[in-house]
Structures are given as structure tokens and as C-alpha cells.
Amino acid sequence: MIRPSAVLLLLALGLAACDAGFDGSASDNRLPETELSVRSTDLREDLGARRLISTVDVAWSGTDPDGVVAAYDVRSFQVDMPLAAEVGWARTTRRDSTIRLEIPVGASVADVVVEVRSVDDAGGVDATPARTVFPIRNSNPTLRLIDAEAPPDSTWPVVSFSLAAADIDGEENLAGIEIALNDTTAGYVRLPADVTFLTLVAEDPRATTTEATVYTGRGFRNSGISLPGFALDADNVVYFRAVDAAGAPSRTLRYPALDDEGSAVRPFYVRRVTSDVLLVNDVRGVPETLDLGAARDALALYGTANYDEWDLSATPQPIVNARFSDALPSSPDPTLRQTLALWDRIYWVSNAVTNTAVGNNLPRAATVMDLFFENGGRILVQVRVTLPTGTDTGGTNNAAIDILPLSTLISYPAGVTALRADSGTPVRPAEEVPGTGRTLPPLEAVAAVRTTLPYAVGPEDIPLYRMSFYENNQRDNVWQGPEVVASIRSDRRTALFALPLFTSTSPIYGGTSSEGGPLDALALMLDGLDFPTTAGRTARR
Structure with a gap:
């Protein structure tokens, strides 16, 4: 028997013997x-x-x-x-x-x-x-602005545009997006072709004329490009065009566009920031409210003489198809986030916040207030507290509730449909307003209270006012739940004043001592949030 290894060796030798009898070379490779x-x-x-x-x-x-x-x-x-x-x-x-x-x-x-x-x-x-x-x-590229994300007619000096460029010769044939501000004679600046969203930010938001830094994308990337001639407290015009690799431009777009008679089809007014303080009028559906007037009076009483005002009240708030104010930027991030960070202190007066996030302005703003707070910002919110409606039954989708100094909204026990308080009900001071060494002045209802609710506070919240309520219309059924109607965060970042001050033209609350009334309470809360003042705060202490 021959072992396998021996067979392999014999085969190898045999092949070698056969090879030894042939001569020649391999044929040349034939090309494809x-x-x-x-x-x-x-x-x-x-x-x-x-x-x-x-x-x-x-x-x-x-x-x-x-x-x-x-x-x-x-x-x-x-x-x-x-x-x-x-x-x-x-x-x-x-x-x-x-x-x-x-x-x-x-x-x-x-x-x-x-x-x-x-x-x-x-x-x-x-x-x-x-x-x-x-x-x-070569086919010229095309460019269009997205109308749904156009700036408000009147805006602060953080302005965003959404745009879409195209080229029938292929997207890779696009060379860039070019932009000019107010004047095209000095030429355009070029941005990358893939820019679909850009934001102009005033380098000095308090100047009358300044440069605008261009940020690209919703991630707010600094392009390193600045445009001269950004006019504040004035109308502006922005020009856009796309350019392809052969240098062919799209049709130049003007914002705002002109009508057939050469007039702008809409305003594009950019406001100048004049103060560290912003007063927001978010009382929707009412032309001019006494509550807003009370906020102005409280600022004056406290000594904050200069502040900017932002009117969000003009856009109606229908029950069906609720909508945000047209005065808000259409893009919360980055436009609204960067806009809110223009101020150090905000006093927000509203008539609807806690009931739903759908269409309410403060819940929309609260989703992007992180930069404002990171910069040391503080906010006083003056709004009545109401229970959530619609699909947001637990208030879990409302970012405003997350920033306010409350832990949870109340819930009604079975059989309870409303809480009331009568004229003569005291509004009792609770703990001291941090940083002031004082409690809020005691108040008393001088009319029936039917439009606000108490709420619960958490361990990081300081109750400032408490008020007793009764269930439904039965005065003997005293509400046993939370009674807080004003509070402040212990870090002095946010404060909430939940007492509506007027019914029609009549006040709802009055002071019960020489310490003052509702305006004095609001002024002291401004003090607790360290609003800037030019006079008065030291004297009141």
C-alpha cells in the first residue's frame, strides 16, 4: 500500500519530468x-x-x-x-x-x-x-424663499430666512448662495451652495446702523461673513441669488418683494434693542389691557425706567386651529432662542399659558429659553392659572410649566367643577421674597375671584402668596388642596404672579395695610428677580 504523501510526491516528480521536455514562453496579454x-x-x-x-x-x-x-x-x-x-x-x-x-x-x-x-x-x-x-x-439655477418661514413684518435684529436652490444641471453644479443687504452696488457675499437656512444677527443690536453677522443652518454656525449696513429702527431689504459653477446666476430675489407699482408687498422693519429689560404683551384678543398697564406701573414703581416692549397680542387666538402670534419668529430654533437672549430680564404678561401649549406663545418660547437662562436671564410671568384642555390633559407637553415655579397644576376631585373665592377673601403673604428680606404686602379681594386657580409648588419653589378657595358655589365646601397663587424659584430665575388684577375695568384686589397693594407686590417680585433700576429700589429697602 502506498501512503497518500507518497502519491503526491510521485505526481510532483512525474509532472516535473513531463515539463522538462517542452520549450517556449507565455503569450502576450491581449488588450481589452x-x-x-x-x-x-x-x-x-x-x-x-x-x-x-x-x-x-x-x-x-x-x-x-x-x-x-x-x-x-x-x-x-x-x-x-x-x-x-x-x-x-x-x-x-x-x-x-x-x-x-x-x-x-x-x-x-x-x-x-x-x-x-x-x-x-x-x-x-x-x-x-x-x-x-x-x-x-448651461441652465441657470433657480432660487426661492420659503414663505412659511419669512420674518415677521416687525422684528428684532435676529432675522432668519429659509430658502431652496436648484439646478437642472445637477445639484453638484451649484456653486453658492449669494446675499446682499440693502445695497447691491458693493457686491454680494457668497455662502456654500448647501445653505438652506440663514440668520442675520446685528453685531451691535443697540446701534442705529451696524454689521450683520451671517449664521448658517439651524445649528446656527457662524459663517465668518458680515454684511455692512444693517439698519435698526428702520426698514431693510435683503437680496438673494444662486450661482452655478459656470457663474450663471438665478433670478435675484428681493425681500420684501415689490408689487407691480414698485412698492414693498409687506413691511420688513427691524427694531433696535434699547434696554436690558423686555416687557411682553401677550394678552391676546384685547387691544390694550389694564393688566399690561399694571405691569408698566409696577416697573415704574420699582424704578425700571427703560425697557423694550414686544407686542404679541394682535394675532387672534381662535378656539379651533389655534395659532401663535404672527409677531413671533416662525422658527423657534435658532431664531426665537437667539432673540430672547438679547435681554437680561423679561416681564411676560399673558392671559393664556397653562391651559395648552397649542397656539400659546409662552409655551413656544419656553422650549428655547435655555440660552436666555444660561446667560443669567430671569423672568416674571404675570398670568392667571387655568387647567389644561384638549389633548394636553396633564400639561405634560407644555414647556412653560417646566420653567415656572410650580410643581403641578391641581386636579379636581369627583364632583368638583370649579373653585371660587368671594370678595373679602384675604391674599396671605407666605415666605420672604429672596434677596429683599420682605414678604409681599397682604391683599384682599374686593370682587369675586373666578378666573384663576391655585397650584402646588415644589422643593425648589418659594410660595409668596396663598389664598383660600371653595368648591363649586358651595361656600361651606372649603378647598383642601394647594393654595399658592404667587411664587418664585429659589434660584431667583423665574417668578409667577397668578392673580388677575381686573374684572372689566374694576380692580379685583386691594391692599390691607400701609405696605401697599398689588403694584407694590409686583415691584417687590421684580426686586427679587434683580431687575435693573435707576431709582427707588434702595429707598424702598
């Missing part, structure tokens, strides 16, 4: 051949006066008589600028591609050669590449 799917070698002859767009679909194939085609080399060049034999090739294993044929800058047409050569598994290349001349034309 290539074909394009476009059979014509010069499409100018086939198309006559017609031309193709600069992005073309090309397919190819190759054959190798003594092996296989492993790859293809592809290149293109202007017909009147031929390349050397081994210059400009790009290797691929694909058998088709969408190719953007370059048109010289400033030209509208070009004749471009596309060549493809096969590469076999031995590294040999087709010595006679397949070739076609493509007559092409």
Missing part, C-alpha cells in the same frame, strides 16, 4: 476593447442646433479576448483642450454614471469629450478608448 452606449462619436452631428444639459447619463461596456475586464477609466475635457494620453483618468468598477460636464466660467455652451477605456485583470488598458463629443448648454 470598450464601447459606449452612445454609438455616435460626435453628437453635434446628430443633434444639430440642439444641446444637452450639462449633466448626462453615460453607460459603457468592455470585452477582453484573453481574460476579464476588471475596471474602467473615465475622463472628460473640452473638445478644443485635449488632454495628454495618461492625464485626467478616474478609475471605477461601475458600468454607468451620471456625469456633470464642466462648462467654462462665463460660458453658456461647451463641447465636451467623454472617453472611457477598459482595464483588464492583467492591468492592460484599451489603447483606443471609446469616445463621444457631447454638445451641452
